[in-house]
Amino acid sequence: MTGATLEMTRYELPNDNLITNENLSEAFTENLKVLGITDIHESRQCGSSDIGNVSHKTPTIHPFIGITNCPLTSHTVEMADATTTKLGHERLLIGALALAYTGYDVLTNKVEL
Incomplete structure (x- = not known):
């Protein structure tokens, strides 16, 4: 009603979703087990990262390693x-x-990519 307008421009590209390469993920998991890390579970992390953009171009994993005995x-x-x-x-x-x-x-x- 005031006659105001709004123009929006993205100053950066958004982050794409992460595409995990399952073969790489399985190999990494097995290597963790060989190194003594056996308590392995899916990450509960959320949020966004530019690793998603990378994963659309090349096989990618984004593992998390627990560094404490609590979350x-x-x-x-x-x-x-x-x-x-x-x-x-x-x-x-x-x-x-x-x-x-x-x-x-x-x-x-x-590992087959």
Whole structure:
């Protein structure tokens, strides 16, 4: 009624949904088990990330590694504090090794993309 108008422009592209490559996910899970992580379950994380955009171009996984014995929420002080603990460091190394082993599995054709 005032005659006002609104023009909206996106200054960035939205995030696409994540397409998880199931073969990579299974290989990563098996590598975690080899490294001693056996309590594996689906992530309860939500939100958006540009990894979804990546997953539309190349096979992708977006694993989460527990760094405490209790649930944490990303982007919190508690999460930041947990990253500096002994368990946090151990899990970081295990996660990195599992990713490296999964990359090796791809390079040696043990995983079909």
